[in-house]
Amino acid sequence: MIYLQLFLQFCKTGLFSIGGGLATLPFLYEMSRTTGWFSYADIANMIAVSESTPGALGINMATYAGIVTGGIPGGIVATVGLTTPSIIIILIISRFLKKFKDNIWVERAFYGLRPASVALIAAAGINVAAIALVNSGVSFTQFGAWVNWKAVVLGAAIWYGQKKLNWHPVIFIAIAAAVGIVFQFA
Amino acid sequence: MKELWELYLCFARIGAVTFGGGYAMLPILERELVIKRHWVTIDELMDYFAVGQCTPGIIAVNVSTFIGDKRKGAAGALAATLGFITIPIILITIIALCLRSFADLxxxxxxxxxxxxxxxxxxxxxxxxxxxxxxxxxxxxxxxxxxxxxxxxxxxxxxxxxxxxxxxxxxxxxxxxxxxxxxxxxxxxxxxxx
Incomplete structure (x- = not known):
């Protein structure tokens, strides 16, 4: 029953991803490994599409992943799965919001959760980089051929541009797509 | 019922214009909910964000749930959250289906x-x-x-x-x-x- 599986997988994602959209990435990679529903390259594409479409990043990725896995109903089931734990937890917390906010134990938990969240997002970034910046099928020992130099140059340029120009990420995504087409990145 | 529908429509509109979610939606929420509609105060909104980002799940969903709940209880929470995700689901569905047919180009x-x-x-x-x-x-x-x-x-x-x-x-x-x-x-x- 693919829809039930999808629902449960995304419930788990919604329950354990703390810090918003990018924090769902490690769970998508785990799903990719354990279920084979989509590939690492699919996930990189999902991030790109989700960043350039309105709505929360995590919601968009869940919809996309669900569609890739189970068509339109899959997209709906995955998204509802992702939001269900949130709604339940917030409805409970809102009954004693003030207490929760100033609770020392909550604060201490976040002392551990924040670096964990950064680590998980950084590790997800490595997964994307392994697809975007490296030539597949080439051994690491042949470093010159292993690195996709075209991609590295583009990445450095975008990084510099984002530091200097306060443009919306969508614009950089569009530029990257154009560069990819002109210089035949694939 | 009318108020629930209003909540749904309001959050559908917010969902359609927020790129990235999370803090990107703060200025929009402030304009729509604090200044225009007086549904929440700016302090309440900041509290919702503070707690919404350190509770499990998507920040935008958590904040929508808080606001909906404040207006109309659990039903309001559902209306707001469903509203927020409606447009993105439709858009992503269209894009994903298109991309699947053009992915090999x-x-x-x-x-x-x-x-x-x-x-x-x-x-x-x-x-x-x-x-x-x-x-x-x-x-x-x-x-x-x-x-x-x-x-x-x-x-x-x-x-x-x-x-x-x-x-x-x-x-x-x-x-x-x-x-x-x-x-x-x-x-x-x-x-x-x-």
Whole structure:
């Protein structure tokens, strides 16, 4: 029953991803490994599409992943799965919001959760980089051929541009797509 | 019923114009809900964000649920959240279905190969932004290093640890070894974004 599986997988994602959209990435990679529903390259594409479409990043990725896995109903089931734990937890917390906010134990938990969240997002970034910046099928020992130099140059340029120009990420995504087409990145 | 419908429509509109979610929606929520409709105060809104980003799930959904709940209880929470996700679901569905039929075109492959490079940079930026607020002493550095290593090398390790377990472990470690009563180290109103 693919829809039930999808629902449960995304419930788990919604329950354990703390810090918003990018924090769902490690769970998508785990799903990719354990279920084979989509590939690492699919996930990189999902991030790109989700960043350039309105709505929360995590919601968009869940919809996309669900569609890739189970068509339109899959997209709906995955998204509802992702939001269900949130709604339940917030409805409970809102009954004693003030207490929760100033609770020392909550604060201490976040002392551990924040670096964990950064680590998980950084590790997800490595997964994307392994697809975007490296030539597949080439051994690491042949470093010159292993690195996709075209991609590295583009990445450095975008990084510099984002530091200097306060443009919306969508614009950089569009530029990257154009560069990819002109210089035949694939 | 009319009020629920109003909540739904209002959040549908917000969902349609928010790129990225998270803090990107704060100015929009402020304009729509605080200034125009007087549904919540700006202080309440900031509280919702502060708590919404340190509770599980998507920040935008958490904040929508808070506001809906404040207006109309659990039904309002559902109406607001469903409203928020309606337009994105429709848009992503259309895009995903289109992409599936065009995915084999060389031009689409090239475009996405370029876009993936941009995604790397976006993630790098998110990590550097979160870094300062999250990793500020030896213990937080250690937590980062261990979880990063376990996740990156999960393919070559004999056992794979689920991110869910890592998250729970990090919370437990924080409770056990976190700072005692010193609130200056953990400013959760400014912690993570997105």
């Amino acid at each position: 060389q031009v689409v492959k090239n475009a996405f190969a370029g876009i993936r490079v941009c995604v790397c940079v976006l993630i790098l930026n998110a990590v550097t932004r979160l870094w300062k607020k999250s990793i500020f002493d030896v213990k937080t550095g250690l937590i980062f290093a261990v979880i990063f290593a376990l996740t990156v090398f999960s393919g070559s390790l004999p056992i794979t640890v689920s991110p869910a377990i890592l998250v729970v472990a990090a919370a437990v470690i924080g409770i056990a070894f976190g700072p005692a009563g010193d609130s200056s180290t953990g400013n959760k109103t400014e912690g993570a974004s997105k």
